Amino acid sequence: xxxxxxxxxxxxxxxxxxxxxxxxxxxxxxxxxxxxxxxxxxxxxxxxxxxxxxxxxxxxxxxxxxxxxxxxxxxxxxxxxxxxxxxxxxxxxxxxxxxxxxxxxxxxxxxxxxxxxxxxxxxxxxxxxxxxxxxxxxxxxxxxxxxxxxxxxxxxxxxxxxxxxxxxxxxxxxxxxxxxxxxxxxxxxxxxxxxxxxxxxxxxxxxxxxxxxxxxxxxxxxxxxxxxxxxxxxxxxxxxxxxxxxxxxxxxxxxxxxxxxxxxxxxxxxxxxxxxxxxxxxxxxxxxxxxxxxxxxxxxxxxxxxxxxxxxxxxxxxxxxxxxxxxxxxxxxxxxxxxxxxxxxxxxxxxxxxxxxxxxxxxxxxxxxxxxxxxxxxxxxxxxxxxxxxxxxxxxxxxxxxxxxxxxxxxxxxxxxxxxxxxxxxxxxxxxxxxxxxxxxxxxxxxxxxxxxxxxxxxxxxxxxxxxxxxxxxxxxxxxxxxxxxxxxxxxxxxxxxxxxxxxxxxxxxxxxxxxxxxxxxxxxxxxxxxxxxxxxxxxxxxxxxxxxxxxxxxxxxxxxxxxxxxxxxxxxxxxxxxxxxxxxxxxxxxxxxxxxxxxxxxxxxxxxxxxxxxxxxx
Amino acid sequence: xxxxxxxxxxxxxxxxxxxxxxxxxxxxxxxxxxxxxxxxxxxxxxxxxxxxxxxxxxxxxxxxxxxxxxxxxxxxxxxxxxxxxxxxxxxxxxxxxxxxxxxxxxxxxxxxxxxxxxxx
Numbered sequence: 001x002x003x004x005x006x007x008x009x010x011x012x013x014x015x016x017x018x019x020x021x022x023x024x025x026x027x028x029x030x031x032x033x034x035x036x037x038x039x040x041x042x043x044x045x046x047x048x049x050x051x052x053x054x055x056x057x058x059x060x061x062x063x064x065x066x067x068x069x070x071x072x073x074x075x076x077x078x079x080x081x082x083x084x085x086x087x088x089x090x091x092x093x094x095x096x097x098x099x100x101x102x103x104x105x106x107x108x109x110x111x112x113x114x115x116x117x118x119x120x121x122x123x124x125x126x127x128x129x130x131x132x133x134x135x136x137x138x139x140x141x142x143x144x145x146x147x148x149x150x151x152x153x154x155x156x157x158x159x160x161x162x163x164x165x166x167x168x169x170x171x172x173x174x175x176x177x178x179x180x181x182x183x184x185x186x187x188x189x190x191x192x193x194x195x196x197x198x199x200x201x202x203x204x205x206x207x208x209x210x211x212x213x214x215x216x217x218x219x220x221x222x223x224x225x226x227x228x229x230x231x232x233x234x235x236x237x238x239x240x241x242x243x244x245x246x247x248x249x250x251x252x253x254x255x256x257x258x259x260x261x262x263x264x265x266x267x268x269x270x271x272x273x274x275x276x277x278x279x280x281x282x283x284x285x286x287x288x289x290x291x292x293x294x295x296x297x298x299x300x301x302x303x304x305x306x307x308x309x310x311x312x313x314x315x316x317x318x319x320x321x322x323x324x325x326x327x328x329x330x331x332x333x334x335x336x337x338x339x340x341x342x343x344x345x346x347x348x349x350x351x352x353x354x355x356x357x358x359x360x361x362x363x364x365x366x367x368x369x370x371x372x373x374x375x376x377x378x379x380x381x382x383x384x385x386x387x388x389x390x391x392x393x394x395x396x397x398x399x400x401x402x403x404x405x406x407x408x409x410x411x412x413x414x415x416x417x418x419x420x421x422x423x424x425x426x427x428x429x430x431x432x433x434x435x436x437x438x439x440x441x442x443x444x445x446x447x448x449x450x451x452x453x454x455x456x457x458x459x460x461x462x463x464x465x466x467x468x469x470x471x472x473x474x475x476x477x478x479x480x481x482x483x484x485x486x487x488x489x490x491x492x493x494x495x496x497x498x499x500x501x502x503x504x505x506x507x508x509x510x511x512x513x514x515x516x517x518x519x520x521x522x523x524x525x526x527x528x529x530x531x532x533x534x535x536x537x538x539x540x541x542x543x544x545x546x547x548x549x550x551x552x553x554x555x556x557x558x559x560x561x562x563x564x565x566x567x568x569x570x571x572x573x574x575x576x577x578x579x580x581x582x583x584x585x586x587x588x589x590x591x592x593x594x595x596x597x598x599x600x601x602x603x604x605x606x607x608x609x610x611x612x613x614x615x616x617x618x619x
Numbered sequence: 620x621x622x623x624x625x626x627x628x629x630x631x632x633x634x635x636x637x638x639x640x641x642x643x644x645x646x647x648x649x650x651x652x653x654x655x656x657x658x659x660x661x662x663x664x665x666x667x668x669x670x671x672x673x674x675x676x677x678x679x680x681x682x683x684x685x686x687x688x689x690x691x692x693x694x695x696x697x698x699x700x701x702x703x704x705x706x707x708x709x710x711x712x713x714x715x716x717x718x719x720x721x722x723x724x725x726x727x728x729x730x731x732x733x734x735x736x737x738x739x
Contacts, residue, residue: 039730227732247735247736292731361673364673422677460724460726461726463657592651
């Protein structure tokens with residue numbers, strides 16, 4: 001019988017990480033409680049950067065406005081001379097409707113095929129034309145009656161007005177038409193359009209005619225209090241638009257045009273874009289609202305195909321625009337060219353930036369930060385060559401320079417150092433080195449001696465909150481008299497502070513502790529019984545950032561620490577702990593958590609043989 | 620979860636407030652927090668960016684706030700009294716008078732969370 005976590009068998013949900021008790025092939029859930037509180041990213045199984053807890057379901061229906069209803073026109077290809085009401089000069093023959101020029105103002109009509117108030121995608125083709133034009137009416141009268149006078153397919157999105165009939169009205173037209181089609185846009189009425197809003201070709205459009213605040217709204221999208229990711233494409237010619245529930249989630253301007261990613265906590269069940277009175281001209285499309293379960297553990301696949309539970313401390317990306325290098329926040333030399341959304345990024349999206357710097361002066365891209373002097377900082381970013389020289393120079397933590405070699409694959413580069421008076425970070429092309437042309441994504445600066453997972457920013461520094469994973473199992477799952485606490489783990493840094501894995505009695509009195517110690521290379525096995533320390537043995541031979549397989553064996557007057565296949569230290573004196581009932585990836589109270597990668601944790605309820613321990617811990 | 624933004628008179632004053640939330644000393648003599656709140660020390664935030672030449676030399680210095688700024692994600696929940704009345708969580712004792720209310724996130728946010736939606 002053993003409580004097990006990981007080893008390629010992962011299951012996560014909001015607030016929980018699944019561990020289980022393997023009792024001779026019978027499995028019992030033994031979840032860990034998990035907390036973080038903010039979003040976080042990780043590397044998924046496909047190698048792409050993902051947001052933890054981001055649910056797959058797009059809660060917005062018809063977010064790209066592509067849904068069309070069934071065909072409303074009968075005999076739109078004029079295969080037979082039927083179903084149409086022909087005015088003067090119209091004949092149907094040879095698979096087309098022909099107007100001989102005598103019926104100007106006399107329509108070709110099909111009745112009762114549309115519903116007033118609905119919007120339709122209407123297409124037809126002028127296949128021959130000698131003169132004149134055709135005017136299209138989706139109901140009569142209608143305020144939107146487009147006229148066409150060229151050969152080819154004509155497509156219009158029109159809101160039906162007046163009556164339920166379709167009219168093709170010739171004006172001195174001599175020619176023929178074919179392939180008339182009428183389909184309702186948003187046939188399931190997912191969206192409610194306020195005044196001045198209309199559908200276009202895969203977009204919803206605000207025409208700037210509104211005299212009040214008007215909405216493009218969908219009901220029953222969100223749950224009040226839950227966190228969501230909003231994504232959409234904005235193409236605003238002028239003015240301003242807001243994403244809202246009851247209150248404003250975010251306000252956007254033409255400068256924000258492109259794909260927008262934003263996060264909000266819902267204050268209503270509906271979601272809407274709101275146009276301003278006479279101040280919103282433009283369109284939105286590809287609208288996606290997905291729930292983010294912020295307290296979802298991360299299984300990271302950056303190092304192994306089996307994945308590892310990634311537990312990280314709080315960290316802040318001090319760079320305020322980690323992806324938008326065109327923003328004025330980034331200082332750019334006069335000969336530096338920045339092209340946003342140029343290529344696919346490590347996120348798998350078209351949001352990597354192309355940076356071009358010829359072999360001349362004015363070729364730099366950087367940020368200056370103050371107030372960090374003396375702090376240990378780590379810069380990290382993703383880069384990939386795009387046809388320029390492979391060696392580029394980065395500014396690190398002052399005017400210190402570092403040359404990196406780019407490849408034709410995305411690589412995460414990271415550098416750690418002590419901050420100078422002014423911190424200058426970025427990229428420079430030193431004259432004489434050749435022209436630089438590369439792709440850049442995800443620039444991060446952290447006050448840590450190592451890089452953590454990517455924290456995207458869009459206008460402010462951003463903090464990922466620390467994680468805790470605690471409280472698995474109960475008294476019946478553990479044996480206080482003998483057992484093995486085993487873990488396959490690696491730390492984020494060698495030394496720094498204590499990181500605990502604790503099998504305990506929910507107090508500080510009785511425990512078996514596996515500790516990656518604050519001292520470099522030190523691994524500690526410690527046992528307390530009844531509040532009295534019994535065992536405190538250490539090994540100093542392994543870098544904590546390496547992948548380590550560690551087993552702590554405990555039974556009365558026999559305690560042994562195995563690391564990577566070898567018994568490193570033993571202590572043959574000491575009492576066993578009493579009343580073990582919890583497994584925590586921290587101290588019993590959630591403090592001094594384990595930060596690092598956890599591939600596998602197991603608690604065996606009996607001591608193992610040396611052979612078994614060697615096999616268990618061999619890398 | 621609530622988010623608070625604070626401007627203290629000095630770094631020392633801010634540190635006193637943080638310490639008052641609870642700390643312990645580990646066996647290595649290192650102090651660690653016993654609370655679960657997430658505190659981000661922004662320090663003397665930049666009110667006006669500095670200017671720098673192509674070599675990174677400062678042309679004009681940034682203008683810094685004379686306050687010591689903190690953002691805190693408080694792990695606090697609303698509660699109910701015995702009559703079922705909602706008691707909204709509030710700033711911990713001694714913090715409220717240094718809180719600042721702003722529009723938007725300002726110079727710092729918590730990843731995926733909005734200050735406007737989670738402020739007291």
